[in-house]
Amino acid sequence: MSMASMWKRFVKGWKAFWHPVGKVQTIILLSVLFFVILPFFSPIRFKDPLRKRLGGPSFWIKRKPVVLDLERHHFPF
Amino acid sequence: MLIIGISCFYHDAAAAIVKDGVLIAAAEEERFTRKKHTADFPTLAVKYCLEAAGATIEEVDHIAFYEKPFVKFDRILTTVLAEWPLSYNSFIRAMPLWLKSRLWMKKTIRKELGTEKDIIFGDHHLAHAASAFLVSPFDRAVILTLDGVGEWTTTTRGYGEGIDIHLEDEIQFPHSIGLFYSALTAYLGFEVNDAEWKVMGLAPYGKPTMVDKFEKLVQLRDDGSFRLDLQYFAHHHSAKQMINSRYERLMGRPRRVPESELETFHHDVAHSGQKMTEKLILNLARSAYEKYRIPNLCIAGGVGLNSVANWKILKETPFEKLFVQPAAGDDGGALGVAFWVWNCLLHQPRRFTMTNAYFGPAYENGQISGFLKSAGIRARELSREELVAETAKRIRADRVIGWFQGRMEFGPRALGSRSILANPMNPNMKDIINAKVKFRERFRPFAPSVLREEVSHYFDLDDDSPYMLLVPKVKNEKRDLLPAITHEDGTGRVQTVTKADNPLYYDLIREFQKLTGVPVVVNTSFNVRGEPIVCTPEDAYNCFKKSGIDVLVLGNYILDKDANGEVVQ
Missing domain, CATH: 3.30.420.40 (ATPase, nucleotide binding domain)
Structure with a gap:
């Protein structure tokens, strides 16, 4: 077995071992973010961003006109 | 460019x-x-x-x-x-x-x-609007986009003129007709974003006994706008669930377990939910007409595939013409x-009107022959006239045909390029296709393809419906003649076929008419349950081999199976 193929096998095994570890680590980090950091921003709910309140004469929202400039749309926002 | x-x-x-x-x-x-x-x-x-x-x-x-x-x-x-x-x-x-x-x-x-x-x-709903209006035959039209959700938007109302699109009003997430329908789909135990068709197919078996319950889920306004009562839904906080236990309590039963038996209760839920959806869509359409007073309407977004609602828009609102692009989702x-x-x-003029859906890959006879040779399959090569005559004869003989011709369709419907065809006059044909090929729920209808100039003789429709996105009534006197395509409520999801758009398919139906007097064939997608529609000759052959399709027509080549289901070499 050549050094190159041994290295490939080692990398493959390394990835296979660390992939699930990485997944668990991601969940732990995101959970910390969710329960520790996000609560500071959650008062946003009092502004009713999802428009949960019912009632009122109309539920339409006026759309802003789209700027028809090619350059403007090279941004993902 | x-x-x-x-x-x-x-x-x-x-x-x-x-x-x-x-x-x-x-x-x-x-x-x-x-x-x-x-x-x-x-x-x-x-x-x-x-x-x-x-x-x-x-x-x-x-x-x-x-987006x-x-x-x-x-x-x-x-x-x-x-x-x-x-x-x-x-x-x-x-x-x-x-x-x-x-x-x-x-x-x-x-x-x-x-x-x-x-x-x-781009912008998700602008892309939807453009996908309908800019390829439609209209220079001016009202535009409605209705889907689950794009970025924030779920519904828009506006109009198009020339090369300009003006979407003026919108409804935002989580208030959405698409998600309302997906919630209904989930409650009935079907897969969301896949089986909404099943709800539409199931609805005619039920009665509108639960519409009042669905009315509690949505607040409607006369100006066409609406808002969901989120107390009953879960899609705004869950990636997996569409509805919560309050929704189930309102309906009076827990959600149906997938693949369990469908009872009258489920039929009534589907019927009532479909009715409520139509009410929402018709309300939107009427308000849009009142606002813009243009007789043409373009609809895009996944909800535009609700062909029953599309038909009602044409019948029950002042709109005279409707265009829904075949890949509305x-x-x-x-x-x-x-x-x-x-x-x-780029402010360039419009140069294209979409009149058919054939924009996918095509395989020439040489490529098909190459595939057949490499796979060691012997097939008969026929001239175009022989192919049409032989296929029509087999349809009349109640054989189930896998029909693979020309460019593949864009959009979820098979429209005569990658289709399974059969005799619409055989009262058992629905069961035969289900047993042999589709293995799908018995309640789901099969659609008819009909020659455009003959459509008004068989259906309550005298207009183009090239994408199977309208569901008119089958004429009373023709229902007994066409049992395989007449749904429970006497309707059929019609595809009209013209010589200009699909000459070979047109000639085949014409030939079938010569043999039987009927210019209609059953047309369902060339796939088995759970798989996408076939794309290549190899996909088609594999589907033919593993299913009960009797005849495979691959370009100018024809393959038959014998009584034992073996391919005749």
Whole structure:
């Protein structure tokens, strides 16, 4: 077995071992973010961003006109 | 000038290519990867589009993606914060995907395409609107876009004129007709984003006994707007659930377990939910007509595939003409964003009207013959006239035909290129196709293809319906003649066929008419349950071999099975 193929096998095994570890680590980090950091921003709910309140004469929202400039749309926002 | 449009990363990934304002090719990625409704980047669909245009990615002038990822991310984050801590699962599922690739969409697309070209980001509902209006036959039309959700928007109302699109009003997430229907689909134990058709097919078996319950779920306004009562839903905080226990309590029963028996109760739920959906859509359509007073209507977005509601718009609102593009769902976003760039951003004139859906790959007889030889399959080669005559004879003899011809359809419906065809006059044909090929629920109807000039003799319709997106009544006196395509409520999801758009298919139906007096055939998609529609001759042959299809017509080649189901060599 050549050094190159041994290295490939080692990398493959390394990835296979660390992939699930990485997944668990991601969940732990995101959970910390969710329960520790996000609560500071959650008062946003009092502004009713999802428009949960019912009632009122109309539920339409006026759309802003789209700027028809090619350059403007090279941004993902 | 070449423009590629791409839609992906939600469901039904697709690509389309427009050359100097004319659609050259469009296809869903699922057809190539064989993964139904795949959301993956449409690498193979892009490759096909480039081949069809005879270009490399570097020769493409503009690459356009169908939505703005950051705006979508804003919606996801806002929803997570607004629904904290209920939104935990949704957050944990969404964030890795977004942090890994979707926030870096420009880089992701460039990497997938192997180019450093700049990317244009469209707007999800503008792409929908463009996908209908800019390829429609209308110079002026009202536009309604209705789907589950794009970035924030779920519904828009506006109009199009020439090359301009004005979407003036919108409804935002989580208030959505598409998600309302998906909730109904989930409650009935069907798969969301896949089996909405089943609800529509099941509805005619029920009665509107529960409409009052559905009315509690939505507040409607006379101006066409609406809002869901979110107490009953879960889609705004859950990535997995559409409804909560309050919804179940309102309906009076827990949600149906998938694949369990469908009872009268479920029929009534489907019927009442469909009625409520129609009420919402008709209210929107009427309000849009009142506002703009234009007799033409374009509808786009997944809800535009609700062909029963489409038909009611034509029958029950002042609109005189309706255009729904065949890939009305997110797949059509690829086509829409490409035309939006051409017409709206580059201010180029309209040069293309969509009259058919045949924009997928085609396989010449030489390629089919090559496949047959390499696989060691012997098939009879026929002339065009012989092919039409032999196939029509077999349909009359109640054989089930796999029909593979010309360019594959763009959109979810098989329209005579990748179709399973059968005799509409056989009262058992629905059961035969279900038992032999489709293995699908008995309540689901099969659709008819009818010659355009004959449609008014058989259906309550005298207009074009080339994409099976209208469901008129079968004429009373013809229902007994066409039992295989007449649904429980006496309707049929009609495809009209013209010589100009599909000459071979037209000639086949004409030949069948010569034999039987009836210019109608059963047309259902060429696939088995759970698989995408076939794309290549190999897919078609595999489907033919593993299912009970009796005859396979591959281009000019015909293969029969004997009584034992063995391919006759």
